[in-house]
Structure formats: structure tokens, C-alpha cells
Amino acid sequence: MEIPISTAVLDCRRQNRYKQTGMDLQTVNQLIRSSEPASRLWRGPMLILMGLSVLLGAAWANPDLLPAGRTLAYVLPQCLLVAIVAVIAWDGRRRRLIGRRLQEAMEAVLLQDWATARQVVCELLRCPIRQPTIRTQSLLALAAVAETDQHYDSAQRICEYILQTGIGSPLQQHTAEVALGAALLRTGQTTDAVALIDRLAVLDLPGPLKAQVELLALFREVTMGHADDSVRRADERKELFRTHLGTRAGYGYALMAAAFDRMQQSEPALRFWHDATLLIPPQELLKRFPEMKSVADRYPAVEYPFR
Amino acid sequence: MIPDLASVLRTFRRQMAILRVLRTGGMALFIIGVAVLPNLRAVHTQAALAIGLGLLILAGLLAANSVRLAREVQAGGVLISIGKFDDAEVWLRRGLTQFAISRRAKIMAAQMLASLLVYRRQYEDTVAVCRELLRQPIRRIHHIWIDTRLMLADSLLALGRLAEAHEAMLPLFGVPLSLEARMQLLPIQLRYELAAGHAASAASALQQKVRIAELMDSPSACLTYALLAEACRRQNLTDQQCFLAERARLYHDLEPLARLHPIIEPIAAGAEKL
Numbered sequence: 001m002e003i004p005i006s007t008a009v010l011d012c013r014r015q016n017r018y019k020q021t022g023m024d025l026q027t028v029n030q031l032i033r034s035s036e037p038a039s040r041l042w043r044g045p046m047l048i049l050m051g052l053s054v055l056l057g058a059a060w061a062n063p064d065l066l067p068a069g070r071t072l073a074y075v076l077p078q079c080l081l082v083a084i085v086a087v088i089a090w091d092g093r094r095r096r097l098i099g100r101r102l103q104e105a106m107e108a109v110l111l112q113d114w115a116t117a118r119q120v121v122c123e124l125l126r127c128p129i130r131q132p133t134i135r136t137q138s139l140l141a142l143a144a145v146a147e148t149d150q151h152y153d154s155a156q157r158i159c160e161y162i163l164q165t166g167i168g169s170p171l172q173q174h175t176a177e178v179a180l181g182a183a184l185l186r187t188g189q190t191t192d193a194v195a196l197i198d199r200l201a202v203l204d205l206p207g208p209l210k211a212q213v214e215l216l217a218l219f220r221e222v223t224m225g226h227a228d229d230s231v232r233r234a235d236e237r238k239e240l241f242r243t244h245l246g247t248r249a250g251y252g253y254a255l256m257a258a259a260f261d262r263m264q265q266s267e268p269a270l271r272f273w274h275d276a277t278l279l280i281p282p283q284e285l286l287k288r289f290p291e292m293k294s295v296a297d298r299y300p301a302v303e304y305p306f307r
Numbered sequence: 308m309i310p311d312l313a314s315v316l317r318t319f320r321r322q323m324a325i326l327r328v329l330r331t332g333g334m335a336l337f338i339i340g341v342a343v344l345p346n347l348r349a350v351h352t353q354a355a356l357a358i359g360l361g362l363l364i365l366a367g368l369l370a371a372n373s374v375r376l377a378r379e380v381q382a383g384g385v386l387i388s389i390g391k392f393d394d395a396e397v398w399l400r401r402g403l404t405q406f407a408i409s410r411r412a413k414i415m416a417a418q419m420l421a422s423l424l425v426y427r428r429q430y431e432d433t434v435a436v437c438r439e440l441l442r443q444p445i446r447r448i449h450h451i452w453i454d455t456r457l458m459l460a461d462s463l464l465a466l467g468r469l470a471e472a473h474e475a476m477l478p479l480f481g482v483p484l485s486l487e488a489r490m491q492l493l494p495i496q497l498r499y500e501l502a503a504g505h506a507a508s509a510a511s512a513l514q515q516k517v518r519i520a521e522l523m524d525s526p527s528a529c530l531t532y533a534l535l536a537e538a539c540r541r542q543n544l545t546d547q548q549c550f551l552a553e554r555a556r557l558y559h560d561l562e563p564l565a566r567l568h569p570i571i572e573p574i575a576a577g578a579e580k581l
Binding site: 078103107110111242243244245246247249275278279302304305306 | 342485486513514517518521522523524525528546547550553554557558559
């Protein structure tokens with residue numbers, strides 16, 4: 001099914017900008033705008049349905065409104081009914097299509113197939129998305145793509161937009177906050193990042209959310225040279241990451257290795273780097289955290305028997 | 308064991324049959340109504356309006372009832388996710404036995420009851436609920452059909468009924484699966500292959516299987532790696548076995564999982580020695 005394309009995105013497509021320069025700020029702003037739904041009540045299908053229903057109701061209530069011809073007077077209400085059913089079916093089909101595209105995008109993000117993720121997310125955000133959770137999820141996928149393209153300012157813009165407008169579920173809001181913290185650290189807005197992370201750290205969060213916040217706090221400590229804090233809480237954090245982060249615990253272990261290395265404690269640093277590279281290949285760790293280069297040079301990584 | 312599960316399932320089956328009849332009858336009435344009412348209106352305008360209005364009110368009431376049932380089922384799902392299984396059972400049982408026009412909400416209630424029973428490790432009951440669900444025409448609700456088959460295969464494996472588990476899983480290999488479904492299927496498939504003595508098949512395409520396992524939550528990833536390590540052990544792929552067993556240990560403690568799935572005991576015992 002063809003989805004209507006906004007002028008802004010036609011521009012974007014014409015210039016093929018996102019393929020050439022990644023998710024830059026201008027592209028992200030265009031996609032945010034083009035995905036905005038129309039005002040609350042008077043949205044496309046709702047408007048059409050209201051119009052058709054009013055016509056049908058009027059035709060039923062007052063037969064004089066119908067044309068004089070017997071055939072036309074008989075056929076017209078049926079046509080209106082069929083049109084109402086068709087609009088409902090079209091809207092349902094469109095929702096299903098958006099759901100499928102979102103699933104495709106999320107799978108591509110999970111599998112780190114960034115080219116597919118970039119393409120699908122852009123296509124998804126080209127048209128207004130009415131369901132706030134689906135739109136927020138698409139925007140979060142866009143933020144992940146922007147982060148991979150190292151357009152941290154774009155990732156920051158997306159997260160700020162989600163938080164300012166308050167769209168999506170509480171879980172999506174929390175994810176946006178954590179992503180914003182990381183983006184602020186990357187863009188050098190340290191004061192804001194510290195304030196945000198400190199605020200998140202004192203919240204009483206369930207385990208999986210707490211683990212995300214602790215990973216972010218560890219990243220802050222390593223980038224800002226507060227390795228002593230990281231070393232002190234190493235065991236507690238290791239258990240939290242192990243229980244709740246799955247394979248992403250590898251990022252936590254790598255940051256832990258960097259913290260121990262800064263404190264010149266080679267033995268735990270070696271152990272953490274071993275565990276980190278057992279879960280995530282060193283190339284991927286360095287791609288995400290280029291500041292790990294010295295650790296990667298100093299300690300041996302695990303060799304994968306099937307890559 | 309849920310005491311009156313058989314009677315709950317009987318009520319569910321009866322209501323689903325009634326809903327099928329109502330659906331067909333409703334569709335026929337709608338078509339007849341659309342064809343006849345304009346003519347009737349020409350003669351008896353007020354009667355036609357009253358019938359139209361009555362049907363509209365009835366449809367509204369039935370829809371409201373369905374929404375209420377869907378909300379109850381959703382509440383059941385939330386209660387399962389926070390571990391309040393007894394409360395969830397009350398909501399889901401109500402969802403299964405109360406009459407509502409929405410077949411989808413009733414099917415969802417049955418599917419959630421099955422997942423609740425899996426959490427409680429009541430495998431016989433899970434098999435009963437899943438088999439009842441698969442008797443219904445749920446294939447069009449793709450994700451529920453897949454989830455039901457996965458839960459059925461999982462429970463049958465836990466009960467040691469390998470042939471039936473294979474039969475439950477088989478249709479899944481012929482349909483496109485989402486990444487989430489593939490993540491759920493992989494450990495079940497590996498458990499079946501190892502239990503049935505197909506270690507070579509379990510140890511094939513390791514790289515792809517590892518890629519999928521990397522996306523799982525910690526306990527599932529641990530189990531999957533341990534199963535892959537066991538397959539490699541049986542195939543004498545020592546390097547791969549050591550790597551996978553060590554990875555499994557990083558995700559979760561192996562001993563509690565080995566108590567649930569004795570097939571990974573050799574790997575758990577080996578990891579303990581590390």
C-alpha cells in the first residue's frame with residue numbers, strides 16, 4: 001500500500017541525504033515533523049468516517065434528502081455503508097502495515113543491520129503515525145541509528161523531543177532518558193549529563209531499568225575519570241549486568257576493565273576484558289567506545305571459534 | 308493442577324462455537340438488513356428507524372462488553388508479568404468463561420492462561436489448554452498460533468513426549484517467523500534435537516544460532532549456549548564446546564537450569580570445575 005509522502009521527506013528522498021551523511025540533524029528534524037499526527041479529533045480516516053456517517057444518518061432520517069429516482073434512493077445509502085466499511089478496512093490495513101514495518105525496523109536494530117534499520121525507519125516516519133507508542137518506538141529506533149552513525153546531536157534531539165512532548169509509554173520515556181544521558185556525554189554537555197544521571201540513579205527502579213542506568217553511570221565515571229567509584233561498586237554492578245543485560249553486559253564488563261586499568265589493577269582489568277570480549281567482539285566494543293583502545297591494546301581478547 | 312480446568316475449557320469451547328454461529332448469522336442479518344431496510348423505510352419509516360437504532364445500540368453494548376473483557380485479559384497479562392499468578396488466574400478464568408462477542412479476547416485469555424501454566428510448570432494443564440486453542444481457527448492470528456505451538460512443544464518436551472513435541476513444532480518450520488519467535492523456538496528445538504539424539508543437527512549452523520542466542524535474556528541465553536555446548540560435546544567439537552560453556556556461565560548460574568533441564572548436566576558439571 002502506498003503511504004502518502006510529505007514534502008519534507010520528498011526533499012529528503014530527493015537529496016538522498018540520510019544515505020550520504022547518516023542521520024544528520026536536518027534529516028531527523030524532517031522525520032520528526034513528517035511523522036507528527038494531525039490534531040486529536042480531526043484526523044484523516046476519522047474525518048472521512050464522521051462525514052460519511054452524517055450523510056448516512058441524514059439520508060435515513062429524512063428520505064426527502066435523497067434523490068427522487070427510486071434506484072438512486074435505494075443505492076445511495078448502501079454505497080455510503082460500503083464506503084464506511086471500506087474506510088475502516090483501509091485504516092486497519094494501514095495500521096497493520098505500520099506495525100509490520102516497525103517490527104522489521106526493531107529486528108534490524110537488534111541484529112545491528114543498520115542499513116536496513118535506517119531505510120525502514122525513514123520510510124516509517126515519512127507519514128504521520130497516529131499511535132503514540134508506535135511513533136515513539138520508531139523515534140527510539142531512529143535515535144539508535146543516529147547513535148551508530150555517531151550523530152550524537154541527532155540522537156539528543158530525538159530523545160529531547162520524546163521527553164518534551166511526553167509521548168509514549170513510561171518505559172519508552174525511561175529509555176529516552178537513558179539514551180539522552182549517553183548522547184549528552186558524547187556531545188560534551190557534561191553538566192546536564194551528570195544532573196540527569198544523578199537523578200536517574202536515585203530512582204527506585206526495577207532491576208532491568210536499574211541495570212541500564214548503572215551502565216550509563218559507569219560510562220560517565222569512565223569518561224570523566226572517576227574510576228575509583230566504578231572499582232568500588234564492581235561486584236554489585238557485575239551481578240546487576242549479568243542478571244538483566246544479557247549480552248549487553250559485555251559493554252559493562254569492558255567499561256569495568258577500563259576503570260580497573262585506570263586504577264592500575266591489571267588482574268581484574270584482564271578478567272573483565274576477557275569476559276567482555278567473550279560476549280562481544282573487541283571490534284564492536286571499540287566501535288561503540290573508542291576510548292577502550294588502550295585497554296584493547298594492553299589485554300588479550302577471546303578468540304571466537306566460529307567467526 | 309487447576310481443579311476445574313476441564314469444565315473451564317468446555318465452557319470456552321461451547322462459547323466459541325456459539326460465537327461462530329453468531330458471527331455467521333450476524334453477517335447474514337447485516338446483508339439482509341442493508342438490502343431490505345431501505346424498502347421498509349419507504350413504507351414504515353419509523354419502524355425502520357427503530358430497528359436501525361436498536362441494532363446500533365445492541366452493537367454498542369456488545370462492543371463495550373468485549374472491551375471490558377479485553378481489559379480484564381490485559382490485566383491478567385500484567386499480573387503474570389509481575390509474578391502475581393493467583394490473581395492473574397482469577398482474571399483469565401473470568402475471561403474464558405464470561406460471554407463476550409469478541410473471539411480474539413477469548414482466544415487471548417486462553418493463550419495467557421497457557422503461559423501462566425508454563426510459568427507454574429503445570430505442563431499437563433498447559434498441554435490441555437494449548438490443544439483446545441489449536442482446535443479453534445486461530446491460524447489467522449499468527450502470533451497466537453505460533454506462541455501456542457511453542458508452549459505446547461515446550462510442555463510436551465518437559466513431559467518427555469518427544470514425538471508429540473516434534474509434531475507440535477513441525478508446522479512452525481513452514482511459516483515465516485519473527486525474530487522473537489525464532490528466539491523462543493531455538494532452545495525448544497535444541498532440547499528436542501538433543502533428547503532425540505540428533506546432536507549433529509543441533510550443532511549445525513552454530514554461527515547463526517549463536518547470533519540469535521545473543522539477543523535473548525540472560526537465563527534463556529544461558530540455556531541455549533549450554534544446549535549448544537552439549538551438542539558440540541557430543542560431536543567432539545572441543546573448542547566450540549569450551550567457548551559456548553564459558554559463555555553460558557557468564558549469563559547465568561548453570562546449576563538451577565540443569566535441575567530443570569537435566570540434558571545440560573554434563574555442561575553444568577564441567578563449568579563447575581572451571
